[in-house]
Amino acid sequence: MEVKGARALLSACTTPVSEGMVVWTNSERAIRARKTTVELIMSNHNKNCLSCKRNLNCELQKLCQELGIRENRFEGEYTEPTFEDASPGIVRDTSKCVLCERCIQTCKKVQGIGVLGLMNRGFKTKVGPIYDAGFNAVNCMQCGQCVTACPVGALTEKESIHEVIEAINDPDKVVICQTAPAVRASLGEEFGHRIGTLVTGKMVAALKRCGFDRVYDTNYGADMTIMEEGTELLKRIQNGGVLPMFTSCSPGWIKYIEYEYPDLLPHLSSAKSPHMMFGAALKTYWAQKNNIDPSKIFVVSIMPCIAKKTEILRPECKTGEYQDVDAVLTTREAARLIKMYGMDNIDIFEDEKFDQDFCGEYTGAGVIFGTSGGVMEAALRTVKQILDGKPLENVDFMECRGMAGVKEAEVDLNGQKIWIAITSSMSCAKPLLDEVRAGTSKYTFIEVMGCPGGCINGGGQSIISGRKKARIGDEYKVWRMETLYEEDKMMPKRVSMDNAQMQDMYTEFFGEPGSELAEKLLHTTYSPKKRFDIE
Amino acid sequence: MEKLNGEALRKIDEIVARHKDQAGPCIEMLHEVQNELGYIPYEAMEKIAEATGSSPAEVYGVVMFYAQFTTEPKGKHVINVCLGTACYVKGAQQLIDRVEKLTGAAVNKTSPDGLFSLDATRCLGACGLAPVCIIDGKYYGNALVNNDFTNEIRRIVREEKKAGANA
Incomplete structure (x- = not known):
């Protein structure tokens, strides 16, 4: 920008405002300088924009358009790039990196880990994990917050769309799709809706038209999780088990604790995450009910999450005969899949319902799993109802809601008072974990989500540009969150244990929560992992 | 990656402890580790990161920035x-x-x-x-x-x- 009285141009982001200052942001000189800067970035940028995942949602592309850059003014050398896709979740392509360092700051400040850093100097400068290694070789939790921070296509999710299409087109396969609660609060953004538009019915309609044999809601799995995790919590309280207990729904958080706090693993609930439980149920109970060979079932989870892509491959999770879930699509990939099938506009569809056979019912408690505090609230609803022995009058636990990094409350469980805490993002979780490690934690139950604000702000969600984030701040999380509470309010049943189809399944198949079969199929184990693993 | 022997690890610990409370200790530590071992092993970066409140990737960034540091063991x-x-x-x-x-x-x-x-x-x-x-x-x-x-x-x-x- 040009400032009256200053000889040189000044950078808008670092110059403090002063009294009587006169600023021209769009003088010819300022525009020319900006243009040259972007042209120089472009001169070292891999310009295969047409086939880039971030095409049409790229901040560099937008700048080029705004500044009217129509040609490559500077041609020359390119920095030798690293293309790395060894981890199941994140792909790094430094040929597209603009060295803005947003990913580095996100990993360090939001998650408090610092997997990414700069290396080399000058023209050879690159961003990546230590030794320029793959994300699978370092203590990366695969949350994907760096991916949503990236303004260009340098950090992206590893796509599974092709596998899914292959399965859909395989006549022998029964392809079942399940969608996580947080997806419905963000998928609309990919189709031009304002942030936080609830598109549940349209999403179901579009997915059915993609050719999935069934479209279910992961909320059914969430209700199962509450039964398993709630039972586990009650057992631990009654039998003097390891407390506080941590929730185990967030695979990013699981990776984090395995790397950074392996000594606290006994505190982690052994319950699998909702989509894994649901996958296990689909390949056993549902398969049996429908008389389908489970080897022919292909389960696709549509998730707001990148870490789920690593979770389905965990050897610890393969407790049944088959992998619980066969492929994970992020919210963004789901939108790409729908568009690939020719549906550019999901508004043309009437709202449709999820498939209802055997595993179709879900409660409001499942819906709010998608936001920080939701799992806690859902668990409290069921646990309290079990202990009270009668339906709850008020199912709203307002103290669980909101976007604070750490929330806590004292809850009365049938006369016994316990402290609970809710946290999301690892930088907020750390102090709580240190307390537990030191033995000074007053809590009985702690919900931990890997991403700040919970799944609604997951690494697989629709990407909001840095410029928009600068304008609206953290509001976007609130918008998505409110959407989920809205759907929760509309549900006739709002306590997980009231899910009749699920109760039928327990009676017919698992017996009861925490039974031997449930332990085998719906629970998992954890083990300490090496933070850094390079040969 | 080659495992460091106990002697080298002890040396790294000693160097880190000595400079921990100085201002901007990272470069000092790296210099000494480089002089002692002839290169900067991963273990040193991890220990330095822990002592300085940064991450190994950041320390690696410093190592790669300056030409006099190397992450490869030097020959005899x-x-x-x-x-x-x-x-x-x-x-x-x-x-x-x-x-x-x-x-x-x-x-x-x-x-x-x-x-x-x-x-x-x-x-x-x-x-x-x-x-x-x-x-x-x-x-x-x-x-x-x-x-x-x-x-x-x-x-x-x-x-x-x-x-x-x-x-």
């Missing part, structure tokens, strides 16, 4: 060939080729037998003697004409072989 004998302008004009490239052939070490790498590291350096300030190379801290001038330095490398190889045979 370090050979520097000057690539300054004067040396280059006087045939430093030929010199490098010759050293590569004699030692088996590529530029800025260590030979497979771990005996030699070959580093191409910036101007060493001895342009009058160009082209210049250094073996274990000793300067050899006019190295293309004068055969002292090739003889020295051959002598080292011979001695190491003998030591190897005796051991």
Whole structure:
């Protein structure tokens, strides 16, 4: 920008405002300088924009358009790039990196880990994990917050769309799709809706038209999780088990604790995450009910999450005969899949319902799993109802809601008072974990989500540009969150244990929560992992 | 990746502890580790990161930024060939080729037998003697004409072989 009285141009982001200052942001000189800067970035940028995942949602592309850059003014050398896709979740392509360092700051400040850093100097400068290694070789939790921070296509999710299409087109396969609660609060953004538009019915309609044999809601799995995790919590309280207990729904958080706090693993609930439980149920109970060979079932989870892509491959999770879930699509990939099938506009569809056979019912408690505090609230609803022995009058636990990094409350469980805490993002979780490690934690139950604000702000969600984030701040999380509470309010049943189809399944198949079969199929184990693993 | 022995780990701990409370201790620690071990192993970066409240990736960034730090174990004998302008004009490239052939070490790498590291350096300030190379801290001038330095490398190889045979 040009400032009256200053000889040189000044950078808008670092110059403090002063009294009587006169600023021209769009003088010819300022525009020319900006243009040259972007042209120089472009001169070292891999310009295969047409086939880039971030095409049409790229901040560099937008700048080029705004500044009217129509040609490559500077041609020359390119920095030798690293293309790395060894981890199941994140792909790094430094040929597209603009060295803005947003990913580095996100990993360090939001998650408090610092997997990414700069290396080399000058023209050879690159961003990546230590030794320029793959994300699978370092203590990366695969949350994907760096991916949503990236303004260009340098950090992206590893796509599974092709596998899914292959399965859909395989006549022998029964392809079942399940969608996580947080997806419905963000998928609309990919189709031009304002942030936080609830598109549940349209999403179901579009997915059915993609050719999935069934479209279910992961909320059914969430209700199962509450039964398993709630039972586990009650057992631990009654039998003097390891407390506080941590929730185990967030695979990013699981990776984090395995790397950074392996000594606290006994505190982690052994319950699998909702989509894994649901996958296990689909390949056993549902398969049996429908008389389908489970080897022919292909389960696709549509998730707001990148870490789920690593979770389905965990050897610890393969407790049944088959992998619980066969492929994970992020919210963004789901939108790409729908568009690939020719549906550019999901508004043309009437709202449709999820498939209802055997595993179709879900409660409001499942819906709010998608936001920080939701799992806690859902668990409290069921646990309290079990202990009270009668339906709850008020199912709203307002103290669980909101976007604070750490929330806590004292809850009365049938006369016994316990402290609970809710946290999301690892930088907020750390102090709580240190307390537990030191033995000074007053809590009985702690919900931990890997991403700040919970799944609604997951690494697989629709990407909001840095410029928009600068304008609206953290509001976007609130918008998505409110959407989920809205759907929760509309549900006739709002306590997980009231899910009749699920109760039928327990009676017919698992017996009861925490039974031997449930332990085998719906629970998992954890083990300490090496933070850094390079040969 | 090679495992560090207890002795090296102890040294790293000692260096980190000594500089921990200084202002901007990272570079100091790296210098000492580089001097003690000849390179910066992962374990050192992890320990330095922990002591300075940063992450190993950040410390790695510092290591990669400065040319004097290296993450590869150095050979027993370090050979520097000057690539300054004067040396280059006087045939430093030929010199490098010759050293590569004699030692088996590529530029800025260590030979497979771990005996030699070959580093191409910036101007060493001895342009009058160009082209210049250094073996274990000793300067050899006019190295293309004068055969002292090739003889020295051959002598080292011979001695190491003998030591190897005796051991």
